[in-house]
Amino acid sequence: MNKKLSIGSWAYIFNQDQPTNDFHVVLHKLQDLGYEGVELGSFGVHPTPNSHPTKASRQKLKKEVADHGLEFSGIAVDLWGFKKPGPSILDENPVPYVAAFLGFTAFASDLGIKTIRVDSVEPPDFFETSKMDPKLGMDRAVAVWDKCSKIAADHGMNVCWEFEPGFLFNKPSEVFQIVDAVRAQGNANFGVLYDTCHAHMCAVVAANQVGTKETLPGGELEMLKKLKGKITHVHLIDSDGSLNEHQTSTHNPFGTGKLNFDQLMPEILQCGVPNDWWCVDLCFWPHAWDVTADSKRFLDKLRQKFVA
Numbered sequence: 523m524n525k526k527l528s529i530g531s532w533a534y535i536f537n538q539d540q541p542t543n544d545f546h547v548v549l550h551k552l553q554d555l556g557y558e559g560v561e562l563g564s565f566g567v568h569p570t571p572n573s574h575p576t577k578a579s580r581q582k583l584k585k586e587v588a589d590h591g592l593e594f595s596g597i598a599v600d601l602w603g604f605k606k607p608g609p610s611i612l613d614e615n616p617v618p619y620v621a622a623f624l625g626f627t628a629f630a631s632d633l634g635i636k637t638i639r640v641d642s643v644e645p646p647d648f649f650e651t652s653k654m655d656p657k658l659g660m661d662r663a664v665a666v667w668d669k670c671s672k673i674a675a676d677h678g679m680n681v682c683w684e685f686e687p688g689f690l691f692n693k694p695s696e697v698f699q700i701v702d703a704v705r706a707q708g709n710a711n712f713g714v715l716y717d718t719c720h721a722h723m724c725a726v727v728a729a730n731q732v733g734t735k736e737t738l739p740g741g742e743l744e745m746l747k748k749l750k751g752k753i754t755h756v757h758l759i760d761s762d763g764s765l766n767e768h769q770t771s772t773h774n775p776f777g778t779g780k781l782n783f784d785q786l787m788p789e790i791l792q793c794g795v796p797n798d799w800w801c802v803d804l805c806f807w808p809h810a811w812d813v814t815a816d817s818k819r820f821l822d823k824l825r826q827k828f829v830a
Contacts, residue, residue: 525800525829527821528595532563533804543567549590555815559595561801571629580632595799596637596755599626611643612662623670631677637755639682639715642690646730664703671709682715682755687729688770693736694725694745701752713754718781719761721745723771727763751794757803766806773805775813776820787828
């Protein structure tokens with residue numbers, strides 16, 4: 523069993539005093555630091571279907587990544603433009619959202635990417651502010667992700683839903699219910715993105731949960747075990763139990779939070795993820811380059827301990 527290390531490119535554009543907008547620079551630095559992969563944050567300044575609209579341009583980008591000794595571990599796509607007051611994932615007719623997903627899937631497929639990330643788009647209090655019936659909203663989310671999963675399957679790709687405190691459906695029972703419902707529609711390629719930090723915030727802290735708070739006695743480890751076989755991607759990062767200024771999990775550098783990776787890693791290795799990637803997620807962490815090398819050294823030790 524081999525595990526490859528990647529890092530999300532969004533770490534270098536969000537909350538940085540000097541964002542690294544040039545994707546080539548990201549590739550060059552990650553190559554120098556010894557990473558095996560990069561996870562593409564397709565958010566405007568880094569490659570998107572708009573910046574690379576043709577197969578030829580995408581083949582050139584794919585070669586550029588390979589020339590730096592890297593692979594794409596996955597893609598996070600910009601579907602947030604489809605929230606209120608515009609078309610939303612929870613609208614009765616979510617054609618714009620599904621069409622945008624199709625475009626990103628074709629783009630990712632041309633790059634050889636096998637995993638595409640989605641989220642629930644709307645904020646945690648959406649049902650309170652919109653007055654939409656929560657059951658209707660959940661049914662619509664399941665219906666949309668059923669369509670998206672089938673689109674991804676046509677391109678040989680998996681879908682990973684990143685549940686987190688900053689978005690709707692952030693209670694453990696909601697996560698379990700939705701992933702089971704989508705998979706029940708014949709979508710074995712749909713699952714969750716198990717982010718160690720978000721799992722802690724949802725299962726232990728109950729951060730940003732509306733109404734009755736819901737935790738799990740075994741915390742993020744129990745959540746991991748209950749999602750076994752339904753996890754399509756993994757993000758690794760620490761958590762100190764706090765929310766950042768964007769009202770989602772603070773992605774603390776390894777060793778500065780509360781997570782017990784010696785406890786988590788054996789279960790992560792047994793949870794059935796259909797790829798060999800461990801992706802570092804430093805989203806919104808200031809001065810992300812300052813801790814990128816340390817992040818790899820931390821995970822190298824875990825690879826040596828649990829994989830080698």
